Structure formats: structure tokens, C-alpha cells
Amino acid sequence: MEFAINKDILLKSISRAIGIIEKKTTLPILSNILIEAKNSKIKITATDLDIIYSEEIPLQKLKKEGSTTTSAIILYDILRKLEPNDEAYFSLQDVNKLGLISGNSKFNLLCIPPDNFPLADEDIKKTAFEISSPKMLKLLNKSKISISNDETRHYLNGIYLHKINLENKFLLTGVATDSHRLSSSSIEIDSNTDFEPIILPKKTIFQLISLLEQNTGTIKVSNNKSKIKFEIDRCILISKVIDGRFPDYDKVVPKNNNKTLQIKLNEFKNSIERVTTVSSDRKEGLKMKISKDSLQLSVSSPSSGDGVENINVKFDSEEMNISFNSRYLIDITSEIENDFIIINLKDAGSPVLIKDLSDKNSFHVVMPMKI
Numbered sequence: 001m002e003f004a005i006n007k008d009i010l011l012k013s014i015s016r017a018i019g020i021i022e023k024k025t026t027l028p029i030l031s032n033i034l035i036e037a038k039n040s041k042i043k044i045t046a047t048d049l050d051i052i053y054s055e056e057i058p059l060q061k062l063k064k065e066g067s068t069t070t071s072a073i074i075l076y077d078i079l080r081k082l083e084p085n086d087e088a089y090f091s092l093q094d095v096n097k098l099g100l101i102s103g104n105s106k107f108n109l110l111c112i113p114p115d116n117f118p119l120a121d122e123d124i125k126k127t128a129f130e131i132s133s134p135k136m137l138k139l140l141n142k143s144k145i146s147i148s149n150d151e152t153r154h155y156l157n158g159i160y161l162h163k164i165n166l167e168n169k170f171l172l173t174g175v176a177t178d179s180h181r182l183s184s185s186s187i188e189i190d191s192n193t194d195f196e197p198i199i200l201p202k203k204t205i206f207q208l209i210s211l212l213e214q215n216t217g218t219i220k221v222s223n224n225k226s227k228i229k230f231e232i233d234r235c236i237l238i239s240k241v242i243d244g245r246f247p248d249y250d251k252v253v254p255k256n257n258n259k260t261l262q263i264k265l266n267e268f269k270n271s272i273e274r275v276t277t278v279s280s281d282r283k284e285g286l287k288m289k290i291s292k293d294s295l296q297l298s299v300s301s302p303s304s305g306d307g308v309e310n311i312n313v314k315f316d317s318e319e320m321n322i323s324f325n326s327r328y329l330i331d332i333t334s335e336i337e338n339d340f341i342i343i344n345l346k347d348a349g350s351p352v353l354i355k356d357l358s359d360k361n362s363f364h365v366v367m368p369m370k371i
Contacts, residue, residue: 001035001037001064001065001066001067001068001090001091001092002037002062002063002064002066002089002090002091002092003037003042003059003061003062003063003064003089003090004059004060004061004063004087004088004089004090005042005057005059005061005087005088005090006085006086006087006088007079007082007085007086007087007088007102008084008085009057010044010057010079010088011076011079011080013044013055013057014033014044014072014075014076014079015076016053016055016210016211016235017033017044017045017046017053017055017072018033018046018072018073018076019053019206019207019210020046020047020048020051020052020053020207021033021046021048021072021073022048025048028112029069029112029116029117029118030047030048030049030118031071031072031073032069032070032071032072032111032112032117033045033046033069033070033072033075034046034067034068034069034114034117034119035067035068035069035070035090035098036066036067036114037059037062037064037065037066037067038062038065038066038067039065040058040059040062041056041057041058041059041062042056042057042059042062043055043056043057044056044057045117045119046072047117047118047119047120048203049118050201050203050239050240051201051203051204051207051237051238051239051240052119052120052122052236052237052238052239053207053235053236053237053238054235054236055234055235055236056234057234064091066092067114068092068095068098068111068112068113068114069111069112069113069114069116069117070098070109070110070111070112071109071110074109075100075109078100078105078107082102082103082105083102083103086102086103087102088100088101088102089101089102092111093108095111095113096110096111096112096113097109097110097111098110098111120227120238122229122236122238124222124223124224124227124228124229124238125224126194126196126222126223126224127194127222128220128221128222128229128231129189129190129193129194129195129220129221129222130218130219130220130221131172131187131189131218131219131221132187132218132219133212133215133216133217133218133219133232134212134216135187136187136212136219136221137209137212137213138185138187138359139172139174139185139186139187140159140174140185140205140208140209140212141209141335142174142183142184142185142335142359142362143159143174143175143176143183143184143185144159144176144183144202144205144206144209145176145181145183145331145332145334145335146176146177146178146181146182146183146364147159147176147178147202147205148176148177148178148179149178150178153179154242154244155199155242155244155245155246155247156176156177156178156179156246157201157202157242158176158199158200158201158202158204158205158241158242159174159175159176159199159200159205160174160175160176160197160198160199160200160246160249161173161174161195161197161198161199161200161228162175162195162197162198163189163193163195163197164186166186169188170188170189170190170191170193171186171187171188171189171361172186172187172188172189172193172195173185173186174186174200175246175249177247177249177252180325180328180366180367181328181364181365181366181367182249182252182253182364182365182366183332183335183362183363183364183365184249184362184363184364185359185361185362186361186362187361188361195221195223196223196224196225197246198223198225198228198241198242199241199242199244199246200228200239200241200242201239201240201241201242204228204237204239207237208230208237211230211232211235211237212232215232215233217232217233219231219232220232223241225241226240226241227239227240227241228241252351252365253353253363253365254344254346254350254351254352254353254365256346257344257345257346257350257352257353258317258344258346259315259316259317259320259344259345259346260314260315260316260317260342260343260344260345261290261295261313261314261315261342261343261344261345262313262314262315262340262341262342262343263295263311263313263314263340263341263343264311264312264339264340264341265333265336265338265339265340265341266339267311267312268295268311268329268333268341269330269333269334271297271309271311272286272297272326272329272330272333273330274307274309275297275298275299275307275308275309275326276299276307276326277307278299278301278304278305278306278307279299279301279304279326280301280303280304281301285299285323285324285325285326285369285371286298286299286323286324286325286326286329287299287300287321287322287323287371288321288322288323288324289319289321290313290315290319290320290321290322290345291315291319292314292315292319293312293313293314293315294310294311294312294313295310295311295312295313295315296308296309296310297309297310297311299326317345320345320347320348321348322345322348322352322368323348323368323369323370323371324366324368324369325366325369328366329366332354332364332366335356335362336356336358337356337358337359338356338357338358338359340357341354341356342354342355342356342357348368349368349370350368351365351366351367351368352365352366352368353365354366
């Protein structure tokens with residue numbers, strides 16, 4: 001194997017692949033990336049056995065075809081420290097040694113033969129459908145804030161992706177919950193879209209988000225009951241899905257919250273940030289005293305003090321008091337697109353429904369705290 005490539009182009013590819021690789025693994029081959037050079041391109045592949053990521057890069061200078069695997073971290077660090085736009089020349093010296101020359105630098109990298117690299121079948125055997133990358137990115141970002149970190153309930157450690165029919169519209173819906181809060185976001189899809197309901201793992205979600213942030217076109221999606229495949233430009237991401245049953249979340253979405261609180265988004269977010277400064281633990285709770293045209297936010301910490309702030313709001317019911325984990329509210333405000341946030345309440349002990357007037361296909365549910 002022998003080829004030359006612009007180091008910045010290869011560096012970008014490896015930086016995307018490196019997110020898959022586990023820092024600690026008992027299998028040395030999983031610390032490596034697979035490099036395959038053939039047909040005037042190279043293919044970079046990384047896997048942790050649950051996720052496999054591959055990317056193809058066109059080559060102008062392919063002298064000899066071949067393949068090998070080498071340490072992703074070491075190669076990434078070398079490329080990162082080379083001069084911008086330098087050309088990197090790679091040549092496979094033997095099955096255990098990959099030569100790299102760039103400028104005045106010369107390296108010999110240890111390799112593991114490619115036959116040992118674990119590859120998965122990329123054929124999902126389902127018809128792929130296309131979705132706008134920005135829309136898919138928005139769905140993931142709005143849903144992911146409620147993913148649970150409790151590994152004893154592994155089925156909550158991801159986003160439940162499924163197809164629903166709502167008011168004669170077919171939607172791809174993402175839902176996540178940690179049992180204290182729930183977030184849902186949907187995008188419209190064709191009625192004939194073939195999609196199996198699955199739970200997308202957290203690691204896959206963040207890897208996919210990093211790819212979508214760099215793409216403004218479309219993404220191809222196909223899946224079956226055990227894995228899902230995403231195709232973005234020359235990149236392919238295939239992931240196992242979480243084996244488990246997601247709870248019937250519709251049962252916890254409030255249906256009779258008829259008290260409406262309307263607040264200017266930035267005022268609300270900034271006020272929470274200021275008031276909670278006195279508390280080192282956001283779980284201590286944010287108290288909200290709501291009246292017809294005013295909202296008082298307060299935090300009291302036995303170890304550091306207290307803070308109070310009042311902001312103007314619109315509320316269509318009698319005065320009430322309710323408390324929340326402030327972190328949950330801050331997370332939600334970061335995903336609201338409208339200038340106002342709408343909170344539908346029932347009473348101090350019932351979950352609230354939070355809506356975004358600029359996105360009717362998303363909502364959040366938050367359980368209040370008892371303080």
C-alpha cells in the first residue's frame with residue numbers, strides 16, 4: 001500500500017472516526033483504524049463492536065493498493081502536529097509497519113494485519129429514506145436533553161425513534177426520558193417510509209450529531225430491529241440499537257393542564273442562571289411564585305445563601321407556587337426557538353407541559369420538586 005494525501009483532509013476524517021474508539025479496550029485492534037486504499041480512494045473505518053464508522057476519501061496519488069490497521073490516537077496526534085496543508089506519504093513497509101513521511105518528519109507506525117479487524121455487514125436489507133440533515137439534527141438535540149444516565153434502566157439510555165400518524169401526517173418522532181422529565185421532537189416523513197421502532201444509544205446519538213453539524217444536505221436512514229444505518233455524503237455510521245422496551249410515554253404527557261404561563265425566553269433563562277448562582281447544587285430546587293403578571297424566582301441554599309428575582313409574565317390563573325430542578329429548565333430553554341416559552345400547569349404537584357410556539361412538533365414534560 002502506498003499513497004499520498006493532504007494531511008488536513010485525512011485529519012478531519014480521523015477526528016470523526018476517533019469518537020467511536022474506546023479509550024480503554026481489552027482488544028488492541030479496537031484502538032486501531034482500518035485504512036484501505038483502492039480504486040483511487042482510501043476508506044477509513046473505526047469500530048467499538050457496537051458502532052462502526054467509515055468514510056471514503058478520493059485520492060489523487062494512489063501508487064499501490066492495500067490495507068492495514070494502525071493506532072488511531074497516534075496517527076491523529078502526528079497529523080495534528082504537522083504543518084497546515086502538508087502532504088503525507090504513506091507506505092506499508094511490511095505487515096507490521098506503516099511508514100509516514102511529511103516534510104522533514106519520518107515515522108514508522110506499528111500495525112496489526114487487517115484480517116483481524118472486526119467488520120459488520122453493512123446491508124440493512126431495508127429501503128433507505130432521506131431526511132434533511134438540519135431537521136434530523138434539531139430532532140436529536142431537542143430530545144437528547146432528557147436521556148437517562150441510569151444504567152440500571154438501560155432502555156432509557158437513548159432516544160426512542162419511531163414513526164407515528166398524527167392528524168393525517170406521518171412523523172418520525174424522537175422521545176427521551178429519565179423519569180423526571182421527558183422531551184419529544186418530530187419531523188414529517190412520507191407515509192410509505194419503512195422504519196422499525198428502535199432505541200438509539202447515547203454514544204451513537206452524539207457521534208451522529210457531530211456528523212450532522214457539518215452537513216446541510218440530506219441524510220439517508222435505514223434500519224431493522226437490531227441496527228440502524230446513517231449515510232451522510234461519503235460517511236456511513238452503523239449502530240446496534242438498545243435491546244429493550246421503551247415505556248408508553250404518552251401516559252405521562254399532561255392532557256388537562258389548563259393554566260398557561262407565558263414568559264420571555266431570554267429573561268427567564270438569564271434570571272434562572274443568576275438566581276441559581278448561590279447554589280452549588282442545582283438539585284436544591286428553584287422556587288417559582290406565579291401571579292397574574294409577575295414571576296418570582298428564588299433559591300435558598302443552607303450552605304451558601306439565597307437569591308431572589310422578579311420578572312414580568314402573563315398568567316391566566318390564580319396565584320400558585322411550584323418548584324423545579326433548575327438544570328432541567330435551563331436545558332429546555334436552550335432548545336426553545338421562539339422568543340417566548342409557554343408552560344402549561346395544573347397544580348403544584350403535577351407535571352408541567354412546556355411548548356415551543358415556533359415548533360409545534362416538539363414539547364417537554366417536567367415533574368415538579370417537593371421543597
